[in-house]
Amino acid sequence: MLRHFALMALAMTVFYCAGPRTGDRTVDSQEVTTYQETWKAELAEAQDILEQLETLEGPGTVETVLEPLNDLLMIVITGVSSANLQANVHPDPAMRSAAEEAQQVFSNLNTDIGLSRPIYEAVAGLDVSGETADTRRFVELILRDYRRSGVDKDEETRERIRQLQEELVGISQEFGRNIREDVRSIQLAGTEDLDGLPQDYIDTHQPGEDGVITITTDYPEFYPYMTYAHSELRRKGLYQAFLQRAYPQNLDVLDRMMDRRYELANLLGYPTWADFVTEIQMIRTPQATQTFVDQLTEAARPALERDMALLLERLKQIDPQAASIGIWQRYYLPELISRETYDFDSQETRPYFAYDKVRDGLLTLTSRMFGVTYTRLEETAWHPSVEIYQLWSGDDLLGKFYLDMHPREGKFKHGGMFRIAPGVDARQLPQAAIVCNFPGGENDQPGFMGHNQVRTFFHEFGHLLQTLFSGHHRWISLSGIAEFDFVEVPSTIMEEWTWDLASLHTFATNADGEPIPEELVSRMQASRMFAYALWIQRQVALSAIALNFYNRDPLDVNTTTLLKEVQDRYNPYLYMDDTCLQCNFSHLSGYSALYYTYMWSMVIARDLFSEFEKGGLLNPEVAMRFRESVLEPGALKSGTELVRDFLGRDYSFKAFEVWLKGD
Numbered sequence: 001m002l003r004h005f006a007l008m009a010l011a012m013t014v015f016y017c018a019g020p021r022t023g024d025r026t027v028d029s030q031e032v033t034t035y036q037e038t039w040k041a042e043l044a045e046a047q048d049i050l051e052q053l054e055t056l057e058g059p060g061t062v063e064t065v066l067e068p069l070n071d072l073l074m075i076v077i078t079g080v081s082s083a084n085l086q087a088n089v090h091p092d093p094a095m096r097s098a099a100e101e102a103q104q105v106f107s108n109l110n111t112d113i114g115l116s117r118p119i120y121e122a123v124a125g126l127d128v129s130g131e132t133a134d135t136r137r138f139v140e141l142i143l144r145d146y147r148r149s150g151v152d153k154d155e156e157t158r159e160r161i162r163q164l165q166e167e168l169v170g171i172s173q174e175f176g177r178n179i180r181e182d183v184r185s186i187q188l189a190g191t192e193d194l195d196g197l198p199q200d201y202i203d204t205h206q207p208g209e210d211g212v213i214t215i216t217t218d219y220p221e222f223y224p225y226m227t228y229a230h231s232e233l234r235r236k237g238l239y240q241a242f243l244q245r246a247y248p249q250n251l252d253v254l255d256r257m258m259d260r261r262y263e264l265a266n267l268l269g270y271p272t273w274a275d276f277v278t279e280i281q282m283i284r285t286p287q288a289t290q291t292f293v294d295q296l297t298e299a300a301r302p303a304l305e306r307d308m309a310l311l312l313e314r315l316k317q318i319d320p321q322a323a324s325i326g327i328w329q330r331y332y333l334p335e336l337i338s339r340e341t342y343d344f345d346s347q348e349t350r351p352y353f354a355y356d357k358v359r360d361g362l363l364t365l366t367s368r369m370f371g372v373t374y375t376r377l378e379e380t381a382w383h384p385s386v387e388i389y390q391l392w393s394g395d396d397l398l399g400k401f402y403l404d405m406h407p408r409e410g411k412f413k414h415g416g417m418f419r420i421a422p423g424v425d426a427r428q429l430p431q432a433a434i435v436c437n438f439p440g441g442e443n444d445q446p447g448f449m450g451h452n453q454v455r456t457f458f459h460e461f462g463h464l465l466q467t468l469f470s471g472h473h474r475w476i477s478l479s480g481i482a483e484f485d486f487v488e489v490p491s492t493i494m495e496e497w498t499w500d501l502a503s504l505h506t507f508a509t510n511a512d513g514e515p516i517p518e519e520l521v522s523r524m525q526a527s528r529m530f531a532y533a534l535w536i537q538r539q540v541a542l543s544a545i546a547l548n549f550y551n552r553d554p555l556d557v558n559t560t561t562l563l564k565e566v567q568d569r570y571n572p573y574l575y576m577d578d579t580c581l582q583c584n585f586s587h588l589s590g591y592s593a594l595y596y597t598y599m600w601s602m603v604i605a606r607d608l609f610s611e612f613e614k615g616g617l618l619n620p621e622v623a624m625r626f627r628e629s630v631l632e633p634g635a636l637k638s639g640t641e642l643v644r645d646f647l648g649r650d651y652s653f654k655a656f657e658v659w660l661k662g663d
């Protein structure tokens with residue numbers, strides 16, 4: 001419920017995808033006015049409930065305390081979440097600003113609830129021993145959050161907490177806005193700088209009237225260029241531009257964010273922000289996080305050394321003087337080796353992954369597996385390209401979702417699942433949106449996707465299904481996931497279907513309707529493990545950076561110096577001068593010290609996936625069991641319990657270690 005609950009909701013929004021096109025929709029000021037009237041009416045309703053709860057007399061009951069609190073949280077969390085989405089996707093800057101204002105106001109109210117002694121005392125005074133498990137769990141989570149909110153502090157301290165919480169919302173918005181609005185670009189010397197790129201990319205990047213070819217840092221331009229362009233010089237230039245986004249403005253924003261979070265953690269009785277945020281995760285402490293990071297580094301080392309040697313050997317064929325691998329080579333060199341050693345060229349799969357086919361394939365596949373159906377709604381959302389669907393299980397409507405899948409100006413640049421409204425049984429239908437930057441859409445047909453983008457789509461859909469399936473409890477706090485480091489488990493598992501031949505054969509066909517060839521999929525699978533350790537080590541380095549920015553007093557931290565130190569220790573690539581990774585590492589805001597979540601979830605996902613491997617990936621029986629024992633319970637159970645229910649035992653690292661060894 002508390003600020004942290006909202007933080008969690010926001011944090012789930014960031015993941016991989018792709019970027020650019022102009023926002024061509026103009027919005028009249030009436031839309032802004034209507035929006036403001038709507039959220040202000042909801043706010044007024046919430047304030048009424050808050051007042052009613054704070055003035056409650058006599059011993060409370062489930063009906064007089066928990067029900068109104070549930071209503072209150074429903075309005076506040078929906079207010080924060082839907083405003084967060086609009087601030088990130090709306091084509092009109094005036095609407096994005098209005099949404100940021102709403103987000104701030106609802107977040108403030110969320111803080112007020114967390115600091116309300118009368119509500120805390122009313123909940124703490126309830127006897128729920130005779131209530132059902134879901135009610136007892138709701139109270140447990142509410143009291144846990146109250147213990148962490150500062151409700152027991154004196155008035156002066158609570159006022160400072162209130163100020164810090166409010167300021168932090170603004171700081172996070174500023175951090176994200178600076179990244180979203182800073183699109184960088186490089187100019188090519190001529191068409192020869194497009195050598196190596198796919199033909200459709202070359203066709204759409206011919207010189208303009210001024211004779212200039214511009215490549216921007218938006219994903220649909222950036223990633224293909226980094227993967228295929230032969231020009232070392234331009235790739236290096238583009239990567240540098242990519243790592244300069246939001247520089248220098250976010251240096252100061254980040255310092256303020258770290259400083260305020262540290263102060264807040266101290267006021268709440270924790271030595272650092274990392275101690276505060278890890279406490280309620282499966283991992284529990286910053287020390288355990290550090291241990292996990294080091295354990296992964298050890299596990300990945302043999303494969304990493306082997307891969308790095310191969311990359312360097314290949315690079316020396318291009319540049320005999322080469323002594324190390326630069327970060328601008330991290331997509332290009334593995335692609336070269338994959339092509340030469342595994343005979344797999346990632347461009348070969350693109351004709352089979354037209355955007356519409358992938359979307360329809362994903363819907364059909366998940367429909368078969370999870371026993372659900374989808375209905376497309378002919379409504380209009382915030383942009384004409386956004387599609388709206390309903391999710392059904394038999395005659396039960398389980399949720400509504402939006403697909404906002406193609407880039408435009410001012411839109412969120414990454415890929416992510418945004419929760420819009422947490423579901424509450426019989427009260428509020430769960431709603432969510434997938435926001436990505438894939439090729440395709442109205443101006444760009446047919447939008448051939450890379451396999452990595454197909455994976456991203458499946459990944460975000462895993463988040464979506466979990467959000468919609470879990471949103472049917474009586475109490476709002478049970479919708480979602482209890483521990484944030486379990487969040488990436490369903491999404492990581494969903495990616496696996498994009499590697500499976502039988503699954504691919506249900507949708508991946510080229511323009512002539514021919515299915516993706518089996519031998520092509522075999523070559524793709526064979527190349528999968530190559531450079532996997534490199535990717536893991538990169539994730540480990542990002543986890544270590546995020547942890548180390550938050551596990552100490554920020555007074556002692558110069559983020560650039562600390563970043564270099566941590567990079568030197570963990571990153572497989574050398575530090576690149578004149579860059580500012582921390583300025584555009586968007587997770588430093590939403591995930592803060594918890595970037596390790598991806599790897600932690602991956603370890604668990606690998607273990608859970610063994611059930612699908614045994615039972616068959618298209619076996620609806622296993623998928624239904626997964627839906628019922630892992631996706632639907634939401635925060636009713638801890639991650640440990642969800643795993644135990646599905647596997648019949650505790651999770652272990654074994655499956656992941658065996659997987660990483662690759663033999």
Ligand SMILES: [Zn+2]
Binds near residue numbers: 459488491
């Ligand atoms: Zn994710």
